[in-house]
Amino acid sequence: MESRTASGGSWDEAVSDHRRRQLLHIGRVATALVAAEGLAAVSMSRLAREAGVSRATLYNYVPDVATAIQRYLDAKDAAFARSVTTAVADEPGPVEKLRRYIREQVRYVAGGEHRAAVAVAEAGAALEGASSARAHQARQPAVLAAILAEGEEEGVFAPAAHGARAMLIGRLLYSAPELLFTHGLSEDEAAAAITDLALGGIAAGR
Template sequence: MPKISAPTIAAHRAQTRERILEAVATLTRTQGIDGISMTDVAAEAGITRTALYNYFPDKAALLLAFTEQVTHGFVDRYSQELPGDATAAERLSAFVRFQLEGIAEHPHPAAAELGASLGPDAYQALADHVAPMQRLLVRILHDGTEGGEFRECPVEATARLVLAMIGAQRVPLVSDETTIADAHVLVTAFTLRALGVDEEKVRRCVSEPPQKVTERQD
């Protein structure tokens, strides 16, 4: 069993916690969150199951911590790869692609399935952890409507619809029935057209990677 060397107990605990979450990330790529057991995670992290319970008392707590880490990573990536001068349409396109890449990287069950396995309290906590992503999408929609780029719409409800469309790509992505690129075109083009974006800009947003889109000045 590998040992973790650290100058202090606090640093040792931080390193162990990081190894545990890395183990969850690795396992989600092969069996999905719903199929992971605490025994699997302990083995992958190179620690005993007893040691794992010293960090996370149950699977719900472990998944909440993992979800929080993934959410923070998403928000950080979005901030780093999309300069503030990107248009709302470009930002929405990037948001959709990053979300789809996250689903492919860390497959997870649908919300209803996750809620059934975690219980209502843990499910609500999970929803709270992913709220920053929804707020980010709401801000994109709000900026687009305020700036006249999108037609007027109820942004909160529209954000939920967009997230539902992204979530609907989970099974096709995980089962290799579609690709990230094709799912991105489907969701982004449908959404932008519904928001009144002209066809030329729709085509431009779905044909260029988010990183390159922001390098172009209109």
């Protein structure tokens, strides 16, 4: 028989929610520490102390500091994917949806916490797979592909392979941090520059 908590949920659900919140807390603390001091300067003992957990508990959640940051960034990206899908759905047509999608993406990568986590992940050779900034873009293809398909169906975007087009727009978005922090553009200016280039390349009848 499945045990229930006082709130009516199952014990397994409560444990799962607690683990998720603890992972986010550990990742948030790890990101702040490493952003301030560098990956090499933050040991698991230090992270456990700052996060308010024992070393044994910490190792039960993550094997190292870099993984704590990566999992935190993954969770933040998943939450962002849900929010951007909702935001885009409120727009009236594919052009407006693409503009909103790009604007939301630029705003997200401009956030200090995300920038710190990406910088840490990029610098941490212990992380496997694609770079975190590129991985963030790779997590959004379904939303972007749907926008591009809708634009083609309505005749406002020229026909093309959705996968290639989505990848290229993702590469444009990958340049957002450089536009913001190297060239000093505002979020609106960076979003406008990327949007103009994207729409100029996919508009029907160009």
